[in-house]
Structure formats: C-alpha cells, structure tokens
Amino acid sequence: MINELLKDLTNMEQVANFIDEILVGTESKEEHNELIKEILIRIEKIDLYIKLEMCKWKVRKVGFLEVVIRPNIKI
Numbered sequence: 001m002i003n004e005l006l007k008d009l010t011n012m013e014q015v016a017n018f019i020d021e022i023l024v025g026t027e028s029k030e031e032h033n034e035l036i037k038e039i040l041i042r043i044e045k046i047d048l049y050i051k052l053e054m055c056k057w058k059v060r061k062v063g064f065l066e067v068v069i070r071p072n073i074k075i
Helices: 007-011 029-045
Strands: 015-018 021-024 062-064 067-069
Touching: 007 015, 007 029, 021 029, 021 062
Parallel strands: none
Antiparallel strands: 015 021, 062 067
16 A cells, blocks of 8 residues: 555655655755655545654664665765
8 A cells, every 4th residue: 555655756766665664765854844745645645644653753864674774975
C-alpha cells in the first residue's frame, strides 16, 4: 500500500520506504518540509496515521535497514 502511495516520489529518488518505514532525503529544508507535507496528506487520505514517537525529524544521520545513512562528507 505504501509502495503504491509513494511510487512517484520513490522514482524521483527522494523517498525510500520498506514496510512501515519511510525515509525522506532532500537538498534543502524548504524542499524537505514540502515533501513531508505531501507524504502526510497522502497518508491521511487513505486513513493511515503516523506514530510521532516513532519518528525522527530533520536529522542529518539515520539508521535505515541496519545501514547508517548520512550526507556525503568531503575531507
């Protein structure tokens, strides 16, 4: 259900999801806020909900499927 709901965003390589986890990656805070808003609207339209206590918002590093994901760091 979530795969189909977010298919166009996943194809744009801004969103990854696996079962009940959704990962959002954007270049700017503004783009991030708009994308989160769009995802929340879509989820609400199909009568699903988000457990806020399970969410991590606006972080620079996150574990996803046992892999740590973070922005590229140049040395």
